[in-house]
Amino acid sequence: MPQPMAETRPLRLGVLGCADIAWRRTLPALADVAGLTLTAVASRSAERARRFADRFGCAAVTGYQRLLDRDDVDVVYLPLPVALHGHWVERALSGGRHVLVEKPLAATAAEALRLSGLAASAGLVLRENFTFLHHPQHATVMDLISGGEIGELRAFTGAFGIPPLPGTDIRYRADLGGGALLDVGVYPLRAAQYFLGSTLDVLGSALHTAPTYDVDTSGDVLLRSGEGVCAHLSFGFRHGYRSAYEIWGSAGRIVVERAYAPPPRYRPRIRIEQQDRVERLTLPAADQFAETLRAFVAAVRGEPERGPAPGGRPVAREQLVHASLIDAIRASARGGARDSGAVRAPAPG
Structure with a gap:
């Protein structure tokens, strides 16, 4: 389980999956987000995890559950295929982690409702990574x-x-x-x-x-x-x-x-x-990926929501x-x- 967070320190991020979007856009944007620091990247392939870790300066983890078992991860970014969202979002939430998941949140409304209910009952933030809206x-x-x-x-x-x-x-x-x-x-x-x-x-x-x-x-x-x-x-x-x-x-x-x-x-x-x-x-x-990460950090900190829902x-x-x-x-x-x-x-x- 993650340790209680001090308000002044950055949130420690763990990444489940070595997707192309994480390599090209999401993780490079982290450099401009003061409230977030990358701790570890997990893949089923040790080689892929090491490739990401070498570029972004974090720990390489083989296996998604092993990342969730770490005690230095406060929030999780999940760029896995849609069919895997349900299982791994649930595991991350069950471990007390706030989750930023690549769009769409789920393949069906029933699954999205289930995951949203789990997050709400645990008092955790679950956000869909629609970066363009930011x-x-x-x-x-x-x-x-x-x-x-x-x-x-x-x-x-x-x-x-x-x-x-x-x-x-x-x-x-x-x-x-x-x-x-x-x-x-x-x-x-x-x-x-x-x-x-x-x-x-x-x-x-x-x-x-x-x-x-x-x-x-x-x-x-x-x-x-x-x-x-x-x-x-x-x-x-x-x-x-x-x-x-x-x-x-x-x-x-x-x-x-x-x-x-x-x-x-x-x-x-x-x-x-x-x-x-x-x-x-x-x-x-503007870097919409950095803006999305900032909005996610703000939501985790309990600050007023910043997009992507107007009005x-x-x-x-x-x-x-x-x-x-x-x-x-x-x-x-x-x-x-x-x-x-x-x-x-x-x-x-």
Whole structure:
């Protein structure tokens, strides 16, 4: 069990899994996060654990449970495949650790609800690592909308597509929770939730499965908010790269490119189009991974929540709403929308 934390010292982080996202983005961002220090990285492979440990200056651990058995770990970052989240999030919470888990929290709403309940009953923080929502560019867009820059909202469109992956990529493995919806589709879905609110119905969805694989490789979704604003989402592994969203209002539109995975030194560009003018805003660069880690530390310390839920919406509840929407999209793709006209995401909890 971890020892009681002194308020002044950094939280000691243990990492379960040597995923590419941890190597490229999450662990390099730690250098700019004062409240967090890396203690150990665990892998099933001693060689992979040592590779990470040598680069990031921490202990190498072979086996995930061995990391959780250490007494110098306060919080856990879990970048494992989605199908492994349930077991290892539960083990980390059972050991008294706060958890930052890669998106999505779980493959189903039932699993997300179960894990959230375990965290709440233990008084621990469980956060889904949707880093893009912590980038300041989206708060700027929200401010523009709130200020009436494009009038009343009429529609949202979001897209995240990447070129085909190597055939051996784990995102093609159903047993590990693969598929385009859980990997790239959740980004425009979460963006629609961010801007349109938590009351979203799935009017229809289509998930395409290539003959070679048993997971979805692309999809389209149509949503409607409680205020009647519709959102069209497109995503997949069969596309030229695109990472964008557009918000269309009664008096103009806002377009954001490189919306979900901007490099830390990239200066975002927001385009505002109205009938008689086009304005381009260039914003300061920001590392959304560092911002996410700071928000996680703040949550563990009991400080006010910093994103990714605007308007005072509780972050933990937003995570459950998102998981319910994933279930509803799958149900609609199987024919639920034809039966009832819409598939509503059940209220979490």
